[in-house]
Amino acid sequence: MSKINTIAIDFGHNVNFDIGAVGIRKEDELNKLVGETLIEKFRGAGINxxxxxxxNATSLYDSLNQRCIVANNSNADFFISIHHNAGGGEGAEVLCYDSGIAEEVGNIILSQLANIGIKDRGVKIRRDLFIINRTRMKAILVECAFVDSELDMSNYDYNKVSGAIFQGVCNKFGIGVNSDGIDNINTNSNGSEIGEVYHTVVNGESLSRMSNRYDVSMQRLVDMNDIKDKNLIFVGQKIRIK
Ligand SMILES: [Zn+2]
Structure with a gap:
Protein backbone atom coordinates (compact mmCIF):
# COMPACT_ATOMS: atom_id res chain seq x y z
CA MET A 1 0.00 0.00 0.00
CA SER A 2 1.36 3.37 -0.92
CA LYS A 3 2.11 5.64 1.99
CA ILE A 4 1.27 9.29 2.25
CA ASN A 5 3.51 11.88 3.87
CA THR A 6 2.04 15.13 2.68
CA ILE A 7 -1.44 16.12 1.56
CA ALA A 8 -2.26 19.32 -0.29
CA ILE A 9 -5.67 20.78 0.52
CA ASP A 10 -7.45 23.53 -1.34
CA PHE A 11 -10.49 25.42 -0.04
CA GLY A 12 -12.34 26.03 -3.33
CA HIS A 13 -12.89 29.71 -4.27
CA ASN A 14 -12.61 31.91 -1.12
CA VAL A 15 -10.72 34.68 -2.86
CA ASN A 16 -11.51 37.73 -5.02
CA PHE A 17 -12.22 36.95 -8.70
CA ASP A 18 -13.15 33.44 -7.54
CA ILE A 19 -16.30 33.45 -5.44
CA GLY A 20 -18.23 30.23 -4.85
CA ALA A 21 -21.90 29.44 -5.28
CA VAL A 22 -24.54 30.93 -3.00
CA GLY A 23 -27.68 29.07 -2.02
CA ILE A 24 -29.23 28.40 1.36
CA ARG A 25 -25.64 28.67 2.56
CA LYS A 26 -22.51 30.05 0.94
CA GLU A 27 -20.12 27.65 -0.74
CA ASP A 28 -17.07 29.69 0.32
CA GLU A 29 -18.05 29.40 3.99
CA LEU A 30 -18.66 25.64 3.83
CA ASN A 31 -15.51 24.92 1.78
CA LYS A 32 -13.48 26.67 4.45
CA LEU A 33 -15.20 24.95 7.39
CA VAL A 34 -14.73 21.51 5.85
CA GLY A 35 -11.17 22.35 4.77
CA GLU A 36 -10.04 23.66 8.15
CA THR A 37 -11.42 20.68 10.08
CA LEU A 38 -9.96 18.30 7.49
CA ILE A 39 -6.51 19.86 7.98
CA GLU A 40 -6.84 19.40 11.75
CA LYS A 41 -7.72 15.73 11.30
CA PHE A 42 -4.77 14.99 9.02
CA ARG A 43 -2.34 16.85 11.28
CA GLY A 44 -3.72 14.93 14.24
CA ALA A 45 -2.87 11.73 12.39
CA GLY A 46 0.70 12.90 11.82
CA ILE A 47 0.32 13.82 8.14
CA ASN A 48 1.90 17.01 6.78
CA ASN A 56 -5.61 37.06 -2.92
CA ALA A 57 -5.85 36.77 -6.67
CA THR A 58 -5.80 39.02 -9.72
CA SER A 59 -8.09 36.83 -11.87
CA LEU A 60 -9.86 33.49 -11.82
CA TYR A 61 -6.92 31.98 -13.70
CA ASP A 62 -4.52 33.41 -11.13
CA SER A 63 -6.61 31.96 -8.28
CA LEU A 64 -6.52 28.44 -9.77
CA ASN A 65 -2.93 28.67 -10.97
CA GLN A 66 -1.61 29.72 -7.55
CA ARG A 67 -3.22 26.66 -5.95
CA CYS A 68 -1.58 24.31 -8.45
CA ILE A 69 1.83 25.96 -8.05
CA VAL A 70 1.73 25.64 -4.26
CA ALA A 71 0.62 22.00 -4.52
CA ASN A 72 3.26 21.12 -7.12
CA ASN A 73 6.03 22.77 -5.08
CA SER A 74 5.00 20.99 -1.91
CA ASN A 75 5.92 17.44 -2.91
CA ALA A 76 2.46 16.43 -1.77
CA ASP A 77 1.39 12.86 -2.45
CA PHE A 78 -2.27 13.67 -2.85
CA PHE A 79 -4.38 16.76 -3.54
CA ILE A 80 -7.91 17.46 -2.32
CA SER A 81 -9.97 20.41 -3.52
CA ILE A 82 -13.06 21.08 -1.39
CA HIS A 83 -16.18 22.40 -3.10
CA HIS A 84 -19.94 22.48 -2.75
CA ASN A 85 -22.32 22.26 -5.65
CA ALA A 86 -25.32 24.34 -6.69
CA GLY A 87 -27.83 24.42 -9.49
CA GLY A 88 -30.60 22.10 -8.42
CA GLY A 89 -29.64 18.67 -7.26
CA GLU A 90 -28.63 16.89 -4.12
CA GLY A 91 -25.81 14.76 -2.87
CA ALA A 92 -22.06 14.53 -3.27
CA GLU A 93 -19.78 13.71 -6.16
CA VAL A 94 -16.04 13.36 -6.60
CA LEU A 95 -14.27 14.54 -9.74
CA CYS A 96 -10.90 13.16 -10.76
CA TYR A 97 -8.64 13.17 -13.80
CA ASP A 98 -8.43 9.45 -14.31
CA SER A 99 -9.40 6.12 -12.82
CA GLY A 100 -7.14 4.35 -10.33
CA ILE A 101 -6.18 5.62 -6.89
CA ALA A 102 -8.05 8.93 -7.11
CA GLU A 103 -11.21 7.18 -8.23
CA GLU A 104 -10.88 4.58 -5.47
CA VAL A 105 -10.44 7.27 -2.81
CA GLY A 106 -13.46 9.06 -4.27
CA ASN A 107 -15.64 5.98 -4.02
CA ILE A 108 -14.71 5.43 -0.37
CA ILE A 109 -15.41 9.08 0.45
CA LEU A 110 -18.80 8.90 -1.24
CA SER A 111 -19.80 5.80 0.69
CA GLN A 112 -18.72 7.51 3.92
CA LEU A 113 -20.79 10.57 3.00
CA ALA A 114 -23.75 8.31 2.19
CA ASN A 115 -23.47 7.01 5.76
CA ILE A 116 -24.21 10.52 7.03
CA GLY A 117 -27.14 10.91 4.67
CA ILE A 118 -25.59 12.66 1.67
CA LYS A 119 -26.59 10.93 -1.56
CA ASP A 120 -23.85 9.30 -3.64
CA ARG A 121 -23.81 10.84 -7.14
CA GLY A 122 -20.74 8.88 -8.12
CA VAL A 123 -17.15 9.53 -9.15
CA LYS A 124 -16.82 11.39 -12.45
CA ILE A 125 -13.77 11.47 -14.66
CA ARG A 126 -13.14 15.02 -15.83
CA ARG A 127 -10.27 16.13 -18.02
CA ASP A 128 -11.34 19.75 -18.32
CA LEU A 129 -10.85 20.97 -14.76
CA PHE A 130 -7.77 23.13 -14.32
CA ILE A 131 -7.21 22.27 -10.66
CA ILE A 132 -7.07 18.48 -11.07
CA ASN A 133 -5.47 18.69 -14.51
CA ARG A 134 -2.53 20.93 -13.55
CA THR A 135 -1.70 19.38 -10.20
CA ARG A 136 0.95 16.73 -10.76
CA MET A 137 0.03 14.40 -7.89
CA LYS A 138 -3.14 12.30 -7.75
CA ALA A 139 -5.95 14.74 -7.22
CA ILE A 140 -9.64 14.82 -6.40
CA LEU A 141 -12.21 17.55 -6.27
CA VAL A 142 -14.98 16.79 -3.79
CA GLU A 143 -18.38 18.41 -4.30
CA CYS A 144 -19.55 17.71 -0.76
CA ALA A 145 -23.23 18.68 -1.06
CA PHE A 146 -25.54 21.19 -2.77
CA VAL A 147 -25.66 24.58 -1.05
CA ASP A 148 -29.08 25.21 -2.62
CA SER A 149 -30.63 21.88 -1.58
CA GLU A 150 -33.00 21.94 1.39
CA LEU A 151 -32.28 18.26 1.93
CA ASP A 152 -28.48 18.59 1.92
CA MET A 153 -28.42 21.76 4.01
CA SER A 154 -31.03 20.82 6.64
CA ASN A 155 -28.77 18.49 8.62
CA TYR A 156 -25.47 19.68 7.24
CA ASP A 157 -22.55 19.07 9.62
CA TYR A 158 -19.18 20.24 8.23
CA ASN A 159 -17.26 18.25 10.83
CA LYS A 160 -18.94 15.02 9.75
CA VAL A 161 -18.30 15.90 6.11
CA SER A 162 -14.57 16.43 6.72
CA GLY A 163 -14.61 13.23 8.81
CA ALA A 164 -15.95 11.31 5.81
CA ILE A 165 -13.23 12.70 3.53
CA PHE A 166 -10.58 11.97 6.17
CA GLN A 167 -11.78 8.40 6.59
CA GLY A 168 -11.85 7.91 2.83
CA VAL A 169 -8.20 8.89 2.48
CA CYS A 170 -7.16 6.98 5.62
CA ASN A 171 -8.87 3.80 4.42
CA LYS A 172 -7.17 3.90 1.04
CA PHE A 173 -3.69 4.84 2.24
CA GLY A 174 -3.63 2.92 5.49
CA ILE A 175 -3.18 6.01 7.65
CA GLY A 176 -3.63 5.46 11.34
CA VAL A 177 -4.97 2.01 11.82
CA ASN A 178 -4.63 -1.29 10.08
CA SER A 179 -7.16 -4.05 10.60
CA ASP A 180 -6.08 -4.90 14.14
CA GLY A 181 -5.30 -1.33 15.13
CA ILE A 182 -1.59 -1.95 15.59
CA ASP A 183 0.76 0.03 13.43
CA ASN A 184 3.73 -1.58 11.81
CA ILE A 185 6.76 -2.00 13.97
CA ASN A 186 8.95 1.02 13.52
CA THR A 187 12.18 0.63 11.70
CA ASN A 188 15.27 2.77 11.87
CA SER A 189 17.00 4.28 8.84
CA ASN A 190 18.74 0.99 8.01
CA GLY A 191 15.40 -0.73 7.92
CA SER A 192 16.08 -2.97 10.93
CA GLU A 193 13.54 -3.23 13.70
CA ILE A 194 14.00 -1.19 16.80
CA GLY A 195 11.19 -2.94 18.59
CA GLU A 196 8.81 -0.06 19.15
CA VAL A 197 5.13 -0.73 18.60
CA TYR A 198 2.54 2.00 18.24
CA HIS A 199 -1.20 2.04 18.35
CA THR A 200 -3.14 4.79 16.60
CA VAL A 201 -6.16 5.95 18.55
CA VAL A 202 -9.52 5.46 16.86
CA ASN A 203 -12.87 6.89 17.86
CA GLY A 204 -14.12 5.77 21.28
CA GLU A 205 -10.83 4.47 22.63
CA SER A 206 -9.32 5.30 25.98
CA LEU A 207 -5.93 4.82 27.53
CA SER A 208 -7.35 2.29 29.99
CA ARG A 209 -8.74 0.21 27.13
CA MET A 210 -5.32 0.21 25.48
CA SER A 211 -3.74 -0.70 28.79
CA ASN A 212 -5.99 -3.77 29.06
CA ARG A 213 -5.68 -4.74 25.44
CA TYR A 214 -1.90 -4.65 25.27
CA ASP A 215 -1.31 -5.61 28.89
CA VAL A 216 0.71 -2.51 29.63
CA SER A 217 0.10 -0.48 32.77
CA MET A 218 -1.56 2.92 32.43
CA GLN A 219 1.43 4.52 34.11
CA ARG A 220 3.82 2.97 31.61
CA LEU A 221 1.71 4.32 28.71
CA VAL A 222 1.66 7.75 30.32
CA ASP A 223 5.42 7.71 30.84
CA MET A 224 6.38 6.34 27.43
CA ASN A 225 4.21 8.85 25.63
CA ASP A 226 4.76 11.84 27.89
CA ILE A 227 1.01 12.19 28.33
CA LYS A 228 -0.02 15.15 30.48
CA ASP A 229 -3.64 14.17 31.05
CA LYS A 230 -4.49 10.47 30.86
CA ASN A 231 -8.12 11.28 30.07
CA LEU A 232 -7.14 13.36 27.07
CA ILE A 233 -6.10 11.41 24.01
CA PHE A 234 -7.32 12.10 20.50
CA VAL A 235 -8.22 10.21 17.36
CA GLY A 236 -5.18 9.77 15.16
CA GLN A 237 -2.72 10.10 18.05
CA LYS A 238 0.06 7.51 17.95
CA ILE A 239 0.51 5.85 21.31
CA ARG A 240 3.65 3.84 21.92
CA ILE A 241 2.66 0.56 23.55
CA LYS A 242 6.01 -1.26 23.49
ZN1 LIG B 1 -16.96 25.39 -6.29
Missing part, protein backbone atom coordinates in the same frame (compact mmCIF):
# COMPACT_ATOMS: atom_id res chain seq x y z
CA UNK A 49 -0.65 19.31 5.24
CA UNK A 50 -0.10 22.14 2.79
CA UNK A 51 -2.97 24.59 2.44
CA UNK A 52 -3.03 25.70 -1.20
CA UNK A 53 -5.74 28.35 -0.85
CA UNK A 54 -4.39 31.74 -1.96
CA UNK A 55 -5.01 34.86 0.13
Missing amino acids: VVNCTPS
Whole structure:
Protein backbone atom coordinates (compact mmCIF):
# COMPACT_ATOMS: atom_id res chain seq x y z
CA MET A 1 0.00 0.00 0.00
CA SER A 2 1.36 3.37 -0.92
CA LYS A 3 2.11 5.64 1.99
CA ILE A 4 1.27 9.29 2.25
CA ASN A 5 3.51 11.88 3.87
CA THR A 6 2.04 15.13 2.68
CA ILE A 7 -1.44 16.12 1.56
CA ALA A 8 -2.26 19.32 -0.29
CA ILE A 9 -5.67 20.78 0.52
CA ASP A 10 -7.45 23.53 -1.34
CA PHE A 11 -10.49 25.42 -0.04
CA GLY A 12 -12.34 26.03 -3.33
CA HIS A 13 -12.89 29.71 -4.27
CA ASN A 14 -12.61 31.91 -1.12
CA VAL A 15 -10.72 34.68 -2.86
CA ASN A 16 -11.51 37.73 -5.02
CA PHE A 17 -12.22 36.95 -8.70
CA ASP A 18 -13.15 33.44 -7.54
CA ILE A 19 -16.30 33.45 -5.44
CA GLY A 20 -18.23 30.23 -4.85
CA ALA A 21 -21.90 29.44 -5.28
CA VAL A 22 -24.54 30.93 -3.00
CA GLY A 23 -27.68 29.07 -2.02
CA ILE A 24 -29.23 28.40 1.36
CA ARG A 25 -25.64 28.67 2.56
CA LYS A 26 -22.51 30.05 0.94
CA GLU A 27 -20.12 27.65 -0.74
CA ASP A 28 -17.07 29.69 0.32
CA GLU A 29 -18.05 29.40 3.99
CA LEU A 30 -18.66 25.64 3.83
CA ASN A 31 -15.51 24.92 1.78
CA LYS A 32 -13.48 26.67 4.45
CA LEU A 33 -15.20 24.95 7.39
CA VAL A 34 -14.73 21.51 5.85
CA GLY A 35 -11.17 22.35 4.77
CA GLU A 36 -10.04 23.66 8.15
CA THR A 37 -11.42 20.68 10.08
CA LEU A 38 -9.96 18.30 7.49
CA ILE A 39 -6.51 19.86 7.98
CA GLU A 40 -6.84 19.40 11.75
CA LYS A 41 -7.72 15.73 11.30
CA PHE A 42 -4.77 14.99 9.02
CA ARG A 43 -2.34 16.85 11.28
CA GLY A 44 -3.72 14.93 14.24
CA ALA A 45 -2.87 11.73 12.39
CA GLY A 46 0.70 12.90 11.82
CA ILE A 47 0.32 13.82 8.14
CA ASN A 48 1.90 17.01 6.78
CA VAL A 49 -0.65 19.31 5.24
CA VAL A 50 -0.10 22.14 2.79
CA ASN A 51 -2.97 24.59 2.44
CA CYS A 52 -3.03 25.70 -1.20
CA THR A 53 -5.74 28.35 -0.85
CA PRO A 54 -4.39 31.74 -1.96
CA SER A 55 -5.01 34.86 0.13
CA ASN A 56 -5.61 37.06 -2.92
CA ALA A 57 -5.85 36.77 -6.67
CA THR A 58 -5.80 39.02 -9.72
CA SER A 59 -8.09 36.83 -11.87
CA LEU A 60 -9.86 33.49 -11.82
CA TYR A 61 -6.92 31.98 -13.70
CA ASP A 62 -4.52 33.41 -11.13
CA SER A 63 -6.61 31.96 -8.28
CA LEU A 64 -6.52 28.44 -9.77
CA ASN A 65 -2.93 28.67 -10.97
CA GLN A 66 -1.61 29.72 -7.55
CA ARG A 67 -3.22 26.66 -5.95
CA CYS A 68 -1.58 24.31 -8.45
CA ILE A 69 1.83 25.96 -8.05
CA VAL A 70 1.73 25.64 -4.26
CA ALA A 71 0.62 22.00 -4.52
CA ASN A 72 3.26 21.12 -7.12
CA ASN A 73 6.03 22.77 -5.08
CA SER A 74 5.00 20.99 -1.91
CA ASN A 75 5.92 17.44 -2.91
CA ALA A 76 2.46 16.43 -1.77
CA ASP A 77 1.39 12.86 -2.45
CA PHE A 78 -2.27 13.67 -2.85
CA PHE A 79 -4.38 16.76 -3.54
CA ILE A 80 -7.91 17.46 -2.32
CA SER A 81 -9.97 20.41 -3.52
CA ILE A 82 -13.06 21.08 -1.39
CA HIS A 83 -16.18 22.40 -3.10
CA HIS A 84 -19.94 22.48 -2.75
CA ASN A 85 -22.32 22.26 -5.65
CA ALA A 86 -25.32 24.34 -6.69
CA GLY A 87 -27.83 24.42 -9.49
CA GLY A 88 -30.60 22.10 -8.42
CA GLY A 89 -29.64 18.67 -7.26
CA GLU A 90 -28.63 16.89 -4.12
CA GLY A 91 -25.81 14.76 -2.87
CA ALA A 92 -22.06 14.53 -3.27
CA GLU A 93 -19.78 13.71 -6.16
CA VAL A 94 -16.04 13.36 -6.60
CA LEU A 95 -14.27 14.54 -9.74
CA CYS A 96 -10.90 13.16 -10.76
CA TYR A 97 -8.64 13.17 -13.80
CA ASP A 98 -8.43 9.45 -14.31
CA SER A 99 -9.40 6.12 -12.82
CA GLY A 100 -7.14 4.35 -10.33
CA ILE A 101 -6.18 5.62 -6.89
CA ALA A 102 -8.05 8.93 -7.11
CA GLU A 103 -11.21 7.18 -8.23
CA GLU A 104 -10.88 4.58 -5.47
CA VAL A 105 -10.44 7.27 -2.81
CA GLY A 106 -13.46 9.06 -4.27
CA ASN A 107 -15.64 5.98 -4.02
CA ILE A 108 -14.71 5.43 -0.37
CA ILE A 109 -15.41 9.08 0.45
CA LEU A 110 -18.80 8.90 -1.24
CA SER A 111 -19.80 5.80 0.69
CA GLN A 112 -18.72 7.51 3.92
CA LEU A 113 -20.79 10.57 3.00
CA ALA A 114 -23.75 8.31 2.19
CA ASN A 115 -23.47 7.01 5.76
CA ILE A 116 -24.21 10.52 7.03
CA GLY A 117 -27.14 10.91 4.67
CA ILE A 118 -25.59 12.66 1.67
CA LYS A 119 -26.59 10.93 -1.56
CA ASP A 120 -23.85 9.30 -3.64
CA ARG A 121 -23.81 10.84 -7.14
CA GLY A 122 -20.74 8.88 -8.12
CA VAL A 123 -17.15 9.53 -9.15
CA LYS A 124 -16.82 11.39 -12.45
CA ILE A 125 -13.77 11.47 -14.66
CA ARG A 126 -13.14 15.02 -15.83
CA ARG A 127 -10.27 16.13 -18.02
CA ASP A 128 -11.34 19.75 -18.32
CA LEU A 129 -10.85 20.97 -14.76
CA PHE A 130 -7.77 23.13 -14.32
CA ILE A 131 -7.21 22.27 -10.66
CA ILE A 132 -7.07 18.48 -11.07
CA ASN A 133 -5.47 18.69 -14.51
CA ARG A 134 -2.53 20.93 -13.55
CA THR A 135 -1.70 19.38 -10.20
CA ARG A 136 0.95 16.73 -10.76
CA MET A 137 0.03 14.40 -7.89
CA LYS A 138 -3.14 12.30 -7.75
CA ALA A 139 -5.95 14.74 -7.22
CA ILE A 140 -9.64 14.82 -6.40
CA LEU A 141 -12.21 17.55 -6.27
CA VAL A 142 -14.98 16.79 -3.79
CA GLU A 143 -18.38 18.41 -4.30
CA CYS A 144 -19.55 17.71 -0.76
CA ALA A 145 -23.23 18.68 -1.06
CA PHE A 146 -25.54 21.19 -2.77
CA VAL A 147 -25.66 24.58 -1.05
CA ASP A 148 -29.08 25.21 -2.62
CA SER A 149 -30.63 21.88 -1.58
CA GLU A 150 -33.00 21.94 1.39
CA LEU A 151 -32.28 18.26 1.93
CA ASP A 152 -28.48 18.59 1.92
CA MET A 153 -28.42 21.76 4.01
CA SER A 154 -31.03 20.82 6.64
CA ASN A 155 -28.77 18.49 8.62
CA TYR A 156 -25.47 19.68 7.24
CA ASP A 157 -22.55 19.07 9.62
CA TYR A 158 -19.18 20.24 8.23
CA ASN A 159 -17.26 18.25 10.83
CA LYS A 160 -18.94 15.02 9.75
CA VAL A 161 -18.30 15.90 6.11
CA SER A 162 -14.57 16.43 6.72
CA GLY A 163 -14.61 13.23 8.81
CA ALA A 164 -15.95 11.31 5.81
CA ILE A 165 -13.23 12.70 3.53
CA PHE A 166 -10.58 11.97 6.17
CA GLN A 167 -11.78 8.40 6.59
CA GLY A 168 -11.85 7.91 2.83
CA VAL A 169 -8.20 8.89 2.48
CA CYS A 170 -7.16 6.98 5.62
CA ASN A 171 -8.87 3.80 4.42
CA LYS A 172 -7.17 3.90 1.04
CA PHE A 173 -3.69 4.84 2.24
CA GLY A 174 -3.63 2.92 5.49
CA ILE A 175 -3.18 6.01 7.65
CA GLY A 176 -3.63 5.46 11.34
CA VAL A 177 -4.97 2.01 11.82
CA ASN A 178 -4.63 -1.29 10.08
CA SER A 179 -7.16 -4.05 10.60
CA ASP A 180 -6.08 -4.90 14.14
CA GLY A 181 -5.30 -1.33 15.13
CA ILE A 182 -1.59 -1.95 15.59
CA ASP A 183 0.76 0.03 13.43
CA ASN A 184 3.73 -1.58 11.81
CA ILE A 185 6.76 -2.00 13.97
CA ASN A 186 8.95 1.02 13.52
CA THR A 187 12.18 0.63 11.70
CA ASN A 188 15.27 2.77 11.87
CA SER A 189 17.00 4.28 8.84
CA ASN A 190 18.74 0.99 8.01
CA GLY A 191 15.40 -0.73 7.92
CA SER A 192 16.08 -2.97 10.93
CA GLU A 193 13.54 -3.23 13.70
CA ILE A 194 14.00 -1.19 16.80
CA GLY A 195 11.19 -2.94 18.59
CA GLU A 196 8.81 -0.06 19.15
CA VAL A 197 5.13 -0.73 18.60
CA TYR A 198 2.54 2.00 18.24
CA HIS A 199 -1.20 2.04 18.35
CA THR A 200 -3.14 4.79 16.60
CA VAL A 201 -6.16 5.95 18.55
CA VAL A 202 -9.52 5.46 16.86
CA ASN A 203 -12.87 6.89 17.86
CA GLY A 204 -14.12 5.77 21.28
CA GLU A 205 -10.83 4.47 22.63
CA SER A 206 -9.32 5.30 25.98
CA LEU A 207 -5.93 4.82 27.53
CA SER A 208 -7.35 2.29 29.99
CA ARG A 209 -8.74 0.21 27.13
CA MET A 210 -5.32 0.21 25.48
CA SER A 211 -3.74 -0.70 28.79
CA ASN A 212 -5.99 -3.77 29.06
CA ARG A 213 -5.68 -4.74 25.44
CA TYR A 214 -1.90 -4.65 25.27
CA ASP A 215 -1.31 -5.61 28.89
CA VAL A 216 0.71 -2.51 29.63
CA SER A 217 0.10 -0.48 32.77
CA MET A 218 -1.56 2.92 32.43
CA GLN A 219 1.43 4.52 34.11
CA ARG A 220 3.82 2.97 31.61
CA LEU A 221 1.71 4.32 28.71
CA VAL A 222 1.66 7.75 30.32
CA ASP A 223 5.42 7.71 30.84
CA MET A 224 6.38 6.34 27.43
CA ASN A 225 4.21 8.85 25.63
CA ASP A 226 4.76 11.84 27.89
CA ILE A 227 1.01 12.19 28.33
CA LYS A 228 -0.02 15.15 30.48
CA ASP A 229 -3.64 14.17 31.05
CA LYS A 230 -4.49 10.47 30.86
CA ASN A 231 -8.12 11.28 30.07
CA LEU A 232 -7.14 13.36 27.07
CA ILE A 233 -6.10 11.41 24.01
CA PHE A 234 -7.32 12.10 20.50
CA VAL A 235 -8.22 10.21 17.36
CA GLY A 236 -5.18 9.77 15.16
CA GLN A 237 -2.72 10.10 18.05
CA LYS A 238 0.06 7.51 17.95
CA ILE A 239 0.51 5.85 21.31
CA ARG A 240 3.65 3.84 21.92
CA ILE A 241 2.66 0.56 23.55
CA LYS A 242 6.01 -1.26 23.49
ZN1 LIG B 1 -16.96 25.39 -6.29
